[in-house]
Amino acid sequence: MGETLENHAARVLGSIRPGIPADAALREYLAGTRSLGAVGRRSVSRAVFSYFRWLRWLEPGQSAQKRVVSALDRQARFERDSSSVKVEALAARAVPAWLGVEIDLTAGYLRQIQREPTLWIRTKIGTTAEIERSLGACERPVLPNPLSAPAGIAALRYRGTADLHRAPGFQSGAFEIQDLSSQLVGHACAPQPGETWWDACAGEGGKALHLSDLMRNKGLVLATDRSPRRLSVLRRRAARAGMFNYRAAVWTGAGPAPFRTGCDGVLVDAPCSGVGTWQRNPHARWTTSTDDVRELAAVQAALLARAAPSVKPGGRLVYSVCTLTRSETSAVADGFEGAHPDFEPAPLAIAAAPEVARIELLPQDLDANGMFIAAWKRLR
Numbered sequence: 001m002g003e004t005l006e007n008h009a010a011r012v013l014g015s016i017r018p019g020i021p022a023d024a025a026l027r028e029y030l031a032g033t034r035s036l037g038a039v040g041r042r043s044v045s046r047a048v049f050s051y052f053r054w055l056r057w058l059e060p061g062q063s064a065q066k067r068v069v070s071a072l073d074r075q076a077r078f079e080r081d082s083s084s085v086k087v088e089a090l091a092a093r094a095v096p097a098w099l100g101v102e103i104d105l106t107a108g109y110l111r112q113i114q115r116e117p118t119l120w121i122r123t124k125i126g127t128t129a130e131i132e133r134s135l136g137a138c139e140r141p142v143l144p145n146p147l148s149a150p151a152g153i154a155a156l157r158y159r160g161t162a163d164l165h166r167a168p169g170f171q172s173g174a175f176e177i178q179d180l181s182s183q184l185v186g187h188a189c190a191p192q193p194g195e196t197w198w199d200a201c202a203g204e205g206g207k208a209l210h211l212s213d214l215m216r217n218k219g220l221v222l223a224t225d226r227s228p229r230r231l232s233v234l235r236r237r238a239a240r241a242g243m244f245n246y247r248a249a250v251w252t253g254a255g256p257a258p259f260r261t262g263c264d265g266v267l268v269d270a271p272c273s274g275v276g277t278w279q280r281n282p283h284a285r286w287t288t289s290t291d292d293v294r295e296l297a298a299v300q301a302a303l304l305a306r307a308a309p310s311v312k313p314g315g316r317l318v319y320s321v322c323t324l325t326r327s328e329t330s331a332v333a334d335g336f337e338g339a340h341p342d343f344e345p346a347p348l349a350i351a352a353a354p355e356v357a358r359i360e361l362l363p364q365d366l367d368a369n370g371m372f373i374a375a376w377k378r379l380r
C-alpha cells in the first residue's frame with residue numbers, strides 16, 4: 001500500500017465535516033487513491049469504521065494515526081472474544097445516551113453492532129446457484145423465528161475478498177449488493193407478475209430492482225424519488241439488470257402522486273434516522289440526534305398519508321424504515337392506523353405466523369441491518 005494504513009485512515013478522518021459523513025468522505029478519498037487496490041480500499045474502510053465503533057474508548061489527546069491503530073486493535077480483540085468488553089461499557093460508550101429511550105439496548109444488540117458487518121448480495125431469480133459457484137465463499141441465509149423463508153429468496157452472504165463490483169455477475173446485472181433485511185422488504189411486498197407497484201421513495205433503486213425481479217419483469221414498477229440524481233443511478237442499475245417494466249419520475253412527497261394509476265401495492269421505504277445501519281455505518285451514531293428522529297418520523301407520516309390514496313381497494317401499502325426507534329417505527333404505524341380506518345393490517349409474507357402485520361428485523365437475529373416493516377390492506 002506504500003503509505004501506512006493509519007495515514008490513509010487519518011486523512012479520511014480529517015476530511016469529515018458537516019455534510020460530508022464518513023461514508024461519503026471514504027468514497028471520495030478512495031476514488032482519488034486508485035493505487036490502493038481492492039484489499040487496500042477495504043482495509044482503509046475497515047479502519048475508518050472501526051474508529052467510529054470504538055470512538056469513546058480512544059484517547060482524544062493522541063494523534064489520529066494512534067487512535068486508528070488503537071481502534072483496529074480493539075476491533076480485532078472484540079472479533080476474537082466479544083465478552084472481552086462488558087455489556088454495561090457497550091451501553092454507555094458504543095451508542096449515544098438518547099438511544100436507550102428509543103430502543104431496548106440488549107446485550108445481543110450491543111454486541112452485534114460492534115462487529116464488522118456482513119456483506120449480503122441479492123442474486124436475480126434463477127441465477128443463485130450459478131453466482132454461488134462463480135464467486136465461491138458464499139453462504140445461504142438461515143432465517144430465524146418469527147420469519148419464514150419466503151419463496152424465491154435469492155440472498156447470499158459473501159465471505160470472500162474479491163472486489164464484487166468487478167465480478168462479471170455484477171457487471172451483467174446477475175447480482176446486486178443488497179443487505180438481507182432490505183431484501184426482506186421486497187419479499188414482504190410479495191408483488192406478483194403483471195401487478196402495478198409504486199415504490200414512492202425509490203432512491204437509487206435497491207428495492208425497485210428487487211420488486212421488478214419478483215414480478216419477473218412483468219407489470220409495472222413506478223419508481224419515484226425527490227432526488228433526480230438518485231433516480232439517474234436507478235436508471236443505470238435498471239439497464240444493467242435488464243429491468244424494463246418501470247417508469248421513473250421525480251416526486252418530492254409534498255403533493256399527490258405524479259400519476260393517476262391505482263396501484264396493487266405501494267411501498268413507502270421512507271427516509272429515516274438509519275439507526276438500523278449503525279453497525280455498517282457507525283459514524284452516524286455520533287451525528288444523529290433526537291431532533292432528526294422526531295423530524296423524520298413526521299416526514300414518514302406525511303409520506304404515508306400522501307401515498308395511501310394511490311392504493312386501489314384490496315391493494316396493499318407497505319411501510320419500511322431501516323431504523324428501530326419507537327418514535328419512527330411503531331409510533332408512525334400506530335398514527336397511520338388511527339388516521340386511516342379504510343386500511344387494515346395485512347399479513348406479511350415473510351412472517352411465520354399468518355396474523356403478523358408488523359415486524360422488527362433485529363441486526364443480532366439476521367446478521368444484517370435493523371429494519372421495521374408494516375403492511376396494510378385498503379378495504380373495498
Ligand SMILES: C[S@@+](CC[C@H](N)C(=O)[O-])C[C@H]1O[C@@H](n2cnc3c(N)ncnc32)[C@H](O)[C@@H]1O
Nearest residue numbers: 201202203205206207226227252253269270271
Ligand atoms: C431509505 S431511502 C430509499 C432507499 C431505496 N428505496 C432503496 O432501496 O435503495 C429514502 C428515500 O426517500 C427519498 N425522499 C422522498 N421524499 C422525501 C422527503 N420528503 N424527505 C426526505 N427524503 C425523501 C430520499 O431521496 C431517499 O432516496
